[in-house]
Amino acid sequence: MTRSIPKKFEEITISTQPVFQGKIISLQVDTVKLPGGGEATREIVKHPGAVAVLALTPEDKILMVEQYRKPLERSQVEIPAGKLDAGEDPLAAAQRELQEETGYRCGKIRLLSSFYTSPGFADEIIHLYAAEELIPGTAQPDEDEFLNVEELTFDEAQEYIRDGRISDAKTIMAVYAWQIYRLTGSLPE
Known part of the structure; x- marks a missing residue:
């Protein structure tokens, strides 16, 4: 910022x-x-910073990845995300993470917001992007990443939040941005 x-x-x-x-x-x-x-x-x-991607399919679904999160000692369902490499452009990182984790590339992507995760003790910033016009491909996760890609409807995403399967701030924020999009026809500026 x-x-x-x-x-x-x-x-x-x-x-x-x-x-x-x-x-x-x-x-x-x-x-x-x-x-x-x-x-x-x-x-x-x-922390070097990170990116996260709200990826929306033409069928009005959101791409998510399920993975085990050791600090929580359980699996989480989250939007595709990852840390920035040294000197890496956040837009390029968002495109890279989307492709690596889900296999999808996108025809359209834009920054929604950048926010600090825990400013009381950390300087981590996350740049949240919205990706549309998705093009399927093959996922290429890092060698230490074990992921399951899911496509959720809005109702399923809400249910996952209620059930605690989605419980991280970036993903909840993305689902609420998607809700605004579904209600108004445009993503938040």
Whole structure:
């Protein structure tokens, strides 16, 4: 996000202590000077960012992938998504993730929104795209990804949310954007 936001309650970093550097995330502890003059520590997860795709078929269905999510110790049904590679354009990443995870390419794609997942402790940003005019192909998931592609109707997606099979914010947000599209004929700007 590039908008200039006033720094009314800015915390000035005094020091940064790296704690962990992983393949996807890193963890650091910052000591900060508070606006009121005191000091505090902040545990911060650094993430390269990600993309997610609301992919709609001509039959008014949404493409989803089911996969096991170790932090939850269960399978989840989600929209296609993945992390950005270093220096990667989010639009190119969205097209790549759609094709890798579902096999589909798209004739039309546009950014719906970019949002932070957990700004209280992480800097991860997700760029949510809408893809239409889907062209089927062959999925090519990463070697450590085991996915099942599903096409859901709107009612099925709502049922999955109620049942907890869909419970992540990006996918719920995408389903609600789809609902707006179905009601108004256009996706949110």
